[in-house]
Amino acid sequence: MAVIEMDHVTKTYKSRGKRTVANDDVSLRVDGGEVLGLFGHNGAGKTTIVNQLLGLLRPDKGSLVIAGEDIVKNPNRGRYLCSVQPQSKTPLGELTPRAATRIMAKLRGVSAHEVRERTDELFEKLDIMEWADVPGKELSGGVLRLTGFCMAAICPGKAVILDEPTNDVDPVRRRYLWNAIRGLTRDGTAVLLVTHNIREAESAVDEVAVLDKGKVLVQGNVQQIKAETARNRMKLEATAAAGEEEFAKPDWAEDMKIAEAELTLTFDRTLASEALKWAAEQHRERRLGRYALTEITLEDSYIELVGATKAVSNA
Amino acid sequence: MPRGGQLAYVAELQLRKQASYLVVFTLIMVLIALGVAIGFSYLIPSPEKSEMLYLATGAPTMVLIMTALVTVPMQNAGARLAGYLDFVKSLPVSRKSFLIADVGIWAMVTVPAIIISVFVAHLLFEPGYAVSWMVVPGFVLMVLSSFAIGYGYSFVMQAELAMALSQLIAFTALMFSPINFPIDRLPGWLEAVHQVLPIYHMAEVMRASLAHTTFDADPMSYIILAAWSVIGFFGAIRFLERA
Numbered sequence: 001m002a003v004i005e006m007d008h009v010t011k012t013y014k015s016r017g018k019r020t021v022a023n024d025d026v027s028l029r030v031d032g033g034e035v036l037g038l039f040g041h042n043g044a045g046k047t048t049i050v051n052q053l054l055g056l057l058r059p060d061k062g063s064l065v066i067a068g069e070d071i072v073k074n075p076n077r078g079r080y081l082c083s084v085q086p087q088s089k090t091p092l093g094e095l096t097p098r099a100a101t102r103i104m105a106k107l108r109g110v111s112a113h114e115v116r117e118r119t120d121e122l123f124e125k126l127d128i129m130e131w132a133d134v135p136g137k138e139l140s141g142g143v144l145r146l147t148g149f150c151m152a153a154i155c156p157g158k159a160v161i162l163d164e165p166t167n168d169v170d171p172v173r174r175r176y177l178w179n180a181i182r183g184l185t186r187d188g189t190a191v192l193l194v195t196h197n198i199r200e201a202e203s204a205v206d207e208v209a210v211l212d213k214g215k216v217l218v219q220g221n222v223q224q225i226k227a228e229t230a231r232n233r234m235k236l237e238a239t240a241a242a243g244e245e246e247f248a249k250p251d252w253a254e255d256m257k258i259a260e261a262e263l264t265l266t267f268d269r270t271l272a273s274e275a276l277k278w279a280a281e282q283h284r285e286r287r288l289g290r291y292a293l294t295e296i297t298l299e300d301s302y303i304e305l306v307g308a309t310k311a312v313s314n315a
Numbered sequence: 316m317p318r319g320g321q322l323a324y325v326a327e328l329q330l331r332k333q334a335s336y337l338v339v340f341t342l343i344m345v346l347i348a349l350g351v352a353i354g355f356s357y358l359i360p361s362p363e364k365s366e367m368l369y370l371a372t373g374a375p376t377m378v379l380i381m382t383a384l385v386t387v388p389m390q391n392a393g394a395r396l397a398g399y400l401d402f403v404k405s406l407p408v409s410r411k412s413f414l415i416a417d418v419g420i421w422a423m424v425t426v427p428a429i430i431i432s433v434f435v436a437h438l439l440f441e442p443g444y445a446v447s448w449m450v451v452p453g454f455v456l457m458v459l460s461s462f463a464i465g466y467g468y469s470f471v472m473q474a475e476l477a478m479a480l481s482q483l484i485a486f487t488a489l490m491f492s493p494i495n496f497p498i499d500r501l502p503g504w505l506e507a508v509h510q511v512l513p514i515y516h517m518a519e520v521m522r523a524s525l526a527h528t529t530f531d532a533d534p535m536s537y538i539i540l541a542a543w544s545v546i547g548f549f550g551a552i553r554f555l556e557r558a
Contacts, residue, residue, distance in 0.1 A: 054405050076556075080407045088398035093332035106324045107407055136332075 002065075003159050003190035004030040004053065004082075009062030011048050022048040023059070024214040030159065030207070035181065035191040037201050037222075039302055040211030046194045047087055049211075050163050053192070054078045067158040083108070085152040087163035087194070089144045092136020097128065097147040100136070101154050108155035115154070122150045125183075126176050141168035149177060159190045166197050178204045198299040208298065210305055217305055222298060229304050230296035236265040236275050238282075238291035246287060250278055263288065266296070321408045326416035340386060341424050347381055348374045348432030353439065355495055368443050368529060371436040372522040373495040375429040376457070377488065379521075380514060382425050383461035385485045387417075388469035392477040395470075410555040414466065414548070422458045429454075433525065447527035453520045460513050460540040463547025470554035494518040513543045 011023040022045040030036040040046050051057040052064060055075030064071040066081045083104075092100050098119060105115040123129045128150075131143050139147070145168050152160055162181065166174050174197075181204050184191050195201050202222065209219040218225060233254065240247065240263045247263065249256040252271040257264045267275055272293060282288040330337070351374040356362050362370075394400050403413050437444055469477040488494065491505070492514045498506055509515040516536035523532035 056401060056404055079405050083407075084405050086398065086402055086405065088401070090402050091394075091397050091399050093336075094334050095328070095332050099331055100328075103324050103328050104406075107321060 001032050002029050003032045003067055004028070004036075004192060005063075005065040006049070006053075007063045007065075009049075009052065009059045009064060011045075011052060011057065011059050021214050023052070026062070026211070026214070026216055028209055028216065028219065030190040030192050032158075032188040032190050033185045034207060035185060035193055035205045036207045036209060037198070037205035038192060038194045038209050038211060039196070039198055039201075041306065044211040045214040046211055047163060050084070050087075050161050050192070050194060052078075053082055053159075053161060054084055081157060082159040082161050083152045083156050084161040085148045085163060085165050089141060089168075090148050090151070092139070092144065092147065094135045094137060096133045096135055097123070097139070097143070097150065098132045100147060101150045104151040105154040108157065110155050118154055119150070122153060122180070125180050126150070126173060128173075142170055142173065145169055146173065146177065149180070153180065153184060156184055156189045159192065160184055161192045161194075163194045164196065165193070166195060166200065174200060198302050199297060202298040210302060212306055226296060226298055226301050229301035232269050233266050233296055234269045234272060234275075234293060235296055235300070236263075236267070236279055236291060236293050238263045238279060239289035240287070241289050242287040250275075252278070322412045322416060325406070325408055325412045326420065329413070329416050329420055337420065337424055340382070341427055344378050344382060344425055344428035345431050348378045348428040349435060351377045351495065352432045352436040356440075364440075364442055365529075367436075367440045368526055369497070369522075370495050371433070371440065371442040371444070372525045372530070373518060374432045374436065375425075375525070376494050376514075376518045376521045378425050378428045378432070379457055379461050379517065380488045380494075381485065382421055383458070383465040384488070385465075385481045387421050387462065387465045388477050388481040391466065391469035392474040392481075395474045404555065411552060414551060414555065418458070418462045418466070421462065425458075443526060443529060445526050445528040447524050449520075449527065450524035453524040456537065456540050456544070457517050457520060459544040460547070461517060463544045463551065464513060465547070467547035467550035471550045488514060492518075511539075513540055516540050 006026055006028040009023050009026045010021070013020045013022055024045075026045070026049065028036065028038075028049070038046050038049065048057065052059050053066065053071065055071060055078035058075055059072060062072075064078075066078060069077050069081060071078045090100075095103075101119050101122070102115050105118070110118070120129075123132050126146050126149070128143055128146050131139055136144060136147070145165065149162065149165050152162065165181070166177060169177060178200060181191060181193065193201065193205060205222060207220065208222050208225055210217040240258055240261045244258045247256065247258060250265070252274045253265040253267045255266045265275065276293060279288060279291045279293075283291060352371050355370050356367060359366055391400070404410060406413075433444065436442060468480060472480065491501075493501060493506075493509055494514065498509060498515055501509065516532075516539045519530070519532040519536045520540065522530040
């Protein structure tokens, strides 16, 4: 069942006579128990979507419904129905992560006993217990960001909106965080996840929407989108030990890219053995460093999709 | 209306976020109040009792102005730039509760300074205080009007501009407003301006409450303060509730 439904939402900012269309006829849907990953370049209109759902902005056109309630008519309901981790780090000042999380839970009416239990559980899951009682102004950016997640996750309600939750977080704790995000859906909460970290988000999201210049470029199931863009292809990734000019695209490859000493070749998967043979040879001749044959990732699909629109608009 | 329990949590959030900062500001306000009550007397060669009473009853007004019209707007402008107000606006509570909690907290910051400065000035100079029962409703009205304007302008104006204006208010309130001297010493046009602005009326109400045997406040002063309270809070709430 849909918890968040955006239908044909348009939002334009006007500043000094200049009009910027932040959301252009955007329709999105997040079901209960599901994570929707919202991807898009800087300024694509992702945070505008978040702010409209929270009732911080009012759309020019279109409808917004959360858990059956009309948010355009009652913008005040948005923040009661969704808990949010904002994009900016919340300046906690002298508040400790434990106190901040407790206050958020109390505002949502959670009992004292339950607050303690859930706070401990979340802090342990994210391995931030050692900072639980340290004032916010002494905390690192990553711990502040994780505290922001706990403040949203302590009593998630119908929907949770996470705006770039993994920024500043170290790789080990990012893994814990992805697990915790997945964990939110267990009791039917809908999660809207805004992130640039597509590579890592791939395993945590069910559905994906790609936003480009305010428009939804594509929306659908992760596997389906990957299948559509990847078709029957795989890729070879390698570090180039020789200069760019020393590589010529092999016959079996569809496409070759070299950027910052990173070589990427895409090819039809039936030609995998040839690719492997070629790579081993290059490696022996010390023209390639480590190499690997991998599946096309969601991030590759994303770059291809967004790259395609750029090529069209540049043409 | 905000629910009582939620108001308490919002107050806790605002209080604990800046607890030691609030203590520092409470102390600074005590210094400012003593500075006005005692320090300004050095500017006058041989102050008479009546002039001392002006300074001694002006100090509490100055504390309210420095808190509500200078310090709080600076804080608010900073909070807006840091994205903190967007966070506050996304909390699952009535946004009015944020305003009520914050005004309550900052009003408490002024109380020690007002009490201590009155007490110390009385011990040192005995300028002729005569505290009326009006001091309580008068204080509430002064708090409401000054904070309403402070929150109002710091929310409605651009954050950087609000910061600049707060500095201008600090300077003009200290030097050119009829808080520490009678209004008729000002040139006619400035007197007319102060008849509309709340600063002079705040000083009048404060004087009438602290030395009611010497000073009277025109009923108009109470009306003007009430009007500023409504205008300021209307602006502040509109900003907070705006979608």
